[in-house]
Amino acid sequence: QQQVKQSPQSLIVQKGGISIINCAYENTAFDYFPWYQQFPGKGPALLIAIRPDVSEKKEGRFTISFNKSAKQFSLHIMDSQPGDSATYFCAASKGTSGSRLTFGEGTQLTVNP
Amino acid sequence: DAGVIQSPRHEVTEMGQEVTLRCKPISGHDYLFWYRQTMMRGLELLIYFNNNVPIDDSGMPEDRFSAKMPNASFSTLKIQPSEPRDSAVYFCASRFGAGTYNEQFFGPGTRLTVL
Numbered sequence: 001q002q003q004v005k006q007s008p009q010s011l012i013v014q015k016g017g018i019s020i021i022n023c024a025y026e027n028t029a030f031d032y033f034p035w036y037q038q039f040p041g042k043g044p045a046l047l048i049a050i051r052p053d054v055s056e057k058k059e060g061r062f063t064i065s066f067n068k069s070a071k072q073f074s075l076h077i078m079d080s081q082p083g084d085s086a087t088y089f090c091a092a093s094k095g096t097s098g099s100r101l102t103f104g105e106g107t108q109l110t111v112n113p
Numbered sequence: 114d115a116g117v118i119q120s121p122r123h124e125v126t127e128m129g130q131e132v133t134l135r136c137k138p139i140s141g142h143d144y145l146f147w148y149r150q151t152m153m154r155g156l157e158l159l160i161y162f163n164n165n166v167p168i169d170d171s172g173m174p175e176d177r178f179s180a181k182m183p184n185a186s187f188s189t190l191k192i193q194p195s196e197p198r199d200s201a202v203y204f205c206a207s208r209f210g211a212g213t214y215n216e217q218f219f220g221p222g223t224r225l226t227v228l
Contacts, residue, residue: 032214043117043204043219044156051214089156100169101217103156 003027004092006104013111019077021107023090026071030092034101035064035075038087047088048075080111117220119205125226131193134223137186138207146217147180147190148204156204162188163211195227 006023013019023033034049050057050064050073057064063076077084090104118137126132138145146161160170165182173180177196182188192199202224206217 034216041221043206043221045219046216049214100158100161105155 004104010108013080019080021075024072029094032093036089119220129194134190136188136205142207142209144208146206150202
């Protein structure tokens with residue numbers, strides 16, 4: 001059972017534009033929501049993460065928006081750059097089982113120069 | 114630190130052969146995870162260890178898959194016998210501490226192709 005659904009599957013954005021990737025989860029026990037960035041031939045790397053006690057977290061050009069009631073969270077990349085072209089995965093985990101990350105399907109982002 | 118090290122980076126084998134993937138976690142990390150990545154199923158957790166002890170192997174697809182961690186600096190994932198549907202990228206990740214919010218660091222992966 002897929003517990004974290006991610007969309008879109010692919011996204012093309014012009015340089016300087018805003019990239020938005022959305023995720024929805026089912027399990028209300030989830031309490032940690034990280035986003036991972038993966039470049040071709042590399043393993044995923046943590047980009048930014050949020051806990052459900054806040055509605056937004058910003059780190060540089062990357063922002064997570066979190067809507068607990070809707071069970072949705074999204075990644076916004078401001079001023080998108082060609083170097084941001086990668087696959088992005090949302091994930092979720094819960095409490096004492098924080099070791100088990102459930103990943104979304106991934107979004108392949110292409111930023112055109 | 115060199116990060117999580119995996120070997121080999123690429124493996125091509127024939128159906129029925131035994132495959133062994135290797136992982137060296139980051140020194141001092143006490144959690145180790147094995148993931149599989151495919152187009153159809155995305156990133157799936159196969160098994161994870163804490164202090165060399167397997168904690169959750171519910172993601173291991175079937176008995177053909179086995180994983181061991183004989184010491185804090187080495188783990189293997191073995192597939193015997195291998196099948197074409199095992200073709201995927203296998204990632205190892207490690208983490209320090211039990212905290213929910215502690216970051217998992219991924220290795221570069223092993224791309225397995227079973228012919």
